[in-house]
Amino acid sequence: MRDEQFDVSVTIESEPIGSLLTVTGTVQAASLLLDKWPDESRGPKYRSALKAQMDAMEQRRAVGTARRAFTAAAREASVFVSEGQPSR
Secondary structure: OOOOEEEEEEEEEEOOOOEEEEEEEHHHHHHHHHHOOOHHHOOHHHHHHHHHHHHHHOOOOOHHHHHHHHHHHHHHOOOEEEEEEEOO
């Protein structure tokens, strides 16, 4: 598996509440989804995002698709803040 970097970073609110975290790649996103995601927000978009991260790390899905799925899950969980500048 490879850590694929997002073309545009995603900023979410993390613990403690009010702290911001910039997510830049698939490994970081998958780790957050598995270990830090609110239990009550583990619905269909969460599951789709987790699968998308794994597929992108195995190069079965485009990294942009994984980023969009992560963003959708963050919106659903009400932790999404913004999408940032293109990663370099």
